[in-house]
Amino acid sequence: xxxxxxxxxxxxxxxxxxxxxxxxxxxxxxxxxxxxxxxxxxxxxxxxxxxxxxxxxxxxxxxxxxxxxxxxxxxxxxxxxxxxxxxxxxxxxxxxxxxxxxxxxxxxxxxxx
Amino acid sequence: xxxxxxxxxxxxxxxxxxxxxxxxxxxxxxxxxxxxxxxxxxxxxxxxxxxxxxxxxxxxxxxxxxxxxxxxxxxxxxxxxxxxxxxxxxxxxxxxxxxxxxxxxxxxxxxxx
Numbered sequence: 001x002x003x004x005x006x007x008x009x010x011x012x013x014x015x016x017x018x019x020x021x022x023x024x025x026x027x028x029x030x031x032x033x034x035x036x037x038x039x040x041x042x043x044x045x046x047x048x049x050x051x052x053x054x055x056x057x058x059x060x061x062x063x064x065x066x067x068x069x070x071x072x073x074x075x076x077x078x079x080x081x082x083x084x085x086x087x088x089x090x091x092x093x094x095x096x097x098x099x100x101x102x103x104x105x106x107x108x109x110x111x112x113x
Numbered sequence: 114x115x116x117x118x119x120x121x122x123x124x125x126x127x128x129x130x131x132x133x134x135x136x137x138x139x140x141x142x143x144x145x146x147x148x149x150x151x152x153x154x155x156x157x158x159x160x161x162x163x164x165x166x167x168x169x170x171x172x173x174x175x176x177x178x179x180x181x182x183x184x185x186x187x188x189x190x191x192x193x194x195x196x197x198x199x200x201x202x203x204x205x206x207x208x209x210x211x212x213x214x215x216x217x218x219x220x221x222x223x224x225x226x
Contacts, residue, residue, distance in 0.1 A: 008153070032213055043203055043217040044156070088155060092213045098163060099144070099213045100171070103155035 004091050006104035014112050019076040021107050023089030026070070032092035033065055033072045037085045038106065044088055048074060079111045115139055117218035119204050125224045126194040134189040134221050136204030144207045145187040146215065147171075147179065149200040156203065162187055194225045 003026045013019040021035075032051050036044035050056045050063040050072065062075040072091075076083055086106040093102050117138045126132055138145065143164045148156040158171030162181040176198060178190040187206075191198060201222050205215040 004155075034214065043220050046214055046216070049214055090215075098161070098169065100146075100158060100161065101156075101213055101215060103148075105153070105155040 004089055004102050004104040006087075006089050006107050008105055009108040010110055011107055012110045012112055013079050015079060015081060017079055019079045019083065019109055019111070021074040021076075021087050021089075021109065023072045023074075023091075023104055024070055025072070025089075025091045025102075027091065027093055027102075028067075028070065030091045030093060033063070034090040034092075034101070035061075035063060035074045036088040036090060036103075038088055039085045076109075081111045081113055084109060084111045117204055117206055117216055119202075119218035119221050121221060122219065123222045125226065126191075128194060128196065128225060130194050131190070131192050132194070132223075134191070134202055134204075134223075136187045136189065136218060137185050138187075138204075138206040138216075138218075139185065140206060140208070140216070141184060142206035142216075143184065143209045144213075144215075145181065146205045146207075147177070147187070147189045148203045148205065149173065149198075150203060150220075151200050159189065159202075191223075196225050199223060199225045 035048040038044045048063040050065045056063045060077045064073045088106045089104040090101045120135045146161045147159040157173045160179040162168045204218040207215045
């Protein structure tokens with residue numbers, strides 16, 4: 001079973017601080033990694049994708065990937081109350097030639113004003 | 114450009130009833146997916162399709178059927194609904210060549226009693 005694991009939280013972070021979300025995956029062959037944000041009662045929304053080792057920055061968001069350690073993280077700088085949501089880590093898995101995403105269970109993040 | 118649309122938004126079924134959840138995308142995406150999300154859990158893949166006329170099982174296909182007669186539509190059929198199928202159902206799509214950056218519909222909240 002190819003798995004993606006996240007700490008379910010809840011993770012509470014003061015407004016203006018850095019929120020750090022972590023994810024590990026089991027399939028060494030995975031090449032594409034994604035972070036989705038999901039507000040309560042809404043559908044997942046893609047916020048970051050990363051395909052190579054290192055950091056990728058987009059505004060206040062930074063995704064970090066370490067394939068050797070099978071680890072991907074998301075940093076949110078200057079956290080805002082609007083960042084309060086569940087963050088889902090997703091990893092692309094090749095299954096008999098077809099690409100599928102495997103999702104973690106999500107980390108619930110609360111930004112405290 | 115509406116993206117991915119799903120109907121209905123909400124539905125209550127009695128045990129043993131059947132229904133079809135509709136999903137349509139207007140982005141000319143080849144790949145389409147059906148997920149279910151139980152409370153506090155990640156997304157589980159039910160079925161997916163890599164193009165019109167081609168479907169395959171995901172992680173949790175039992176109790177469901179799909180068809181893909183056109184690129185745009187990917188309906189999910191529930192036969193003989195059971196309480197275990199109470200969940201939120203999301204449809205998603207992605208383009209060939211796009212490394213599985215999936216775009217989600219708004220979801221259908223289904224209760225089976």
